[in-house]
Amino acid sequence: MQAWQVHENGEPSEVMRLAEVERPTPGDGQVLLRVRAANINFPDALMCRGQYQVRPPLPFTPGVEICGETEDGRRVIANPALPYGGLAEYALADAHALLPAPKSLDDAEAAALHVGYQTGWFALHRRARLEAGETLLVHAAAGGVGSAAVQLGKAAGATVIGVVGGADKAAVARELGCDVVVDRRSEDVIAAVKEATGGRGADVIYDPVGGQAYAQSAKLVAFEGRIVVVGFASGTVPSPALNHALVKNYSILGLHWGLYATKNPKLILRCHEELTELAARGVIKPLVSERVPLGEAAAAVQKVADGRTTGRIAVVMEGAA
Template sequence: MKAQVVRQLGGIESLQLEEVASPAVRGGQVKVEVEAVGLNFPDLLMIQGLYQFKPDLPFSPGAEACGRVIEIGEGVTDVAVGDRVMAVNMAGAMAEHFLAHEYNTFRIPDDLTAEKAAALSMTYGTTYHALVDRARLEEGETLLVTGASGGVGTAAIQIGKALGARVIAAVSTDAKAQVAASLGADATVNYGTGSLKDEVKELTEGKGADVVYEPVGGDIFLQTLRCVAWEGRILVIGFASGKIPSAPMNLPLLKGSSIIGVFWGGFTRRDPTKNRANFTQILAWAADGTIDPHISETFPFDEAKEALSQLANRTATGKVVLLL
């Protein structure tokens, strides 16, 4: 089968298109013939050896795909050969055949396109878990989303609106603010030109945001400590800026606020039943149009390097998808 392979950790240039053997299915696993692959920031980190999960070399990156089940391992009962599914694993999706655990494989309706289905797992799964399970976001609360035009950010705008929140989308350019507004954000802040802290305070009449969804890190995270509301919740999603911040802990003390870690991959392994219930809601929302993944660009499979560059150089909005 064709696969994008990393033999040596490094930049995107270390990816090579190769002919390799199809992976063997183990108990509890599902083999999917891939139609489309959704790209995510962690793919970039893994290729560089900077992600918390470090697969043995050589490996194929890629954490989510849509396709048809062609083989199931012992004990698999939730999906069958021939089912059309979306599937998630830490790596391996940038290949014609992708292995995922049964608990992270979800049957999808025939009218959901492959590119949309490949863009629904990681970002919406993470965001639903963050906003519902971790922050317990309530209707009428104000949700601040940073990096709001990115993969998880666009999912947070849409799920925040679905849950009845007022969404403030914070981004680095006016063009990205337009994307965020088109996806339903009630207000936008450009932290490329203005102060995130001051503008959020102004938009909330001094109160601050009840919940902050924060995938950027660095100085942006530090500013959110100062514009979160009394007893607000800050969700630590990631560090796309490359900077893991250290928080002055007097700020959460003075605001009675909480800093809440979110690790969706860990959650799916520890509580697969709850994760499956979350995806029942996500797929219902996708079916009735409440959520709709924003895909800025699709690329043919052999242009994986160009596709990943869109994430690395900060030009992608929403999702970038590879089509096989």
């Protein structure tokens, strides 16, 4: 089979190599999946660079999110068991963690309903307890993670403010349903959000960026607001001033979605059931901005690493739906 492999750490376009390799053999509790579509995520780029919290042994195949097919013909979504990731014709996954692919979504959309939407659901509902009528601010609102949070916020009845970088991404954020869109490249984010909220700020802030975005969040969070930290796409991990959280009376919440797989796996299934229902009703629909063949996967991972994407890029296998 064909699979992309990383033999040394570095930039994805430089270290990913497409090779002919043997199909992986499932271990105890694992299944072999024929990959139908694989979603590109920022962690794929970080793993190539050796900067992710999970460091699979070299050589490894990137790809942490797929829609695949079991040997008995079931269409499922899964997080592949590294080092046999999803940027290949076949991948391995833990049998107990397979989720049925929603019938309302095609393969690329189904693959994209996993990590980003589960992260958004757990962050907004489990951690921040977002309520209808509240204001949600989403950083990087046109990206893969941010776009999911925007849709989930709207589905929950929140007023959504999307912060983006560039006019093209601003247009995408509006199409996603953001009530207010702020272009950080041409606007003063703090002034624009304060004006939009009458000076009150946002009740919940969803931050997959860190760095300057977090500094803005601390100035824009409302009384008894909640900042949910879900990642550091900027490459800068902020050091919050806890005295500021005390004086302004707000909460700083962390969300590591992967922990639920071992700490409370039943919640992942419940979340998937709710996401499937929302997708069936057309309330949410993963934004797949590009669909590329397997041979273009390295360029796609590099594009995500460089922050030049909106929504998700999906690697779609020949014959997939």
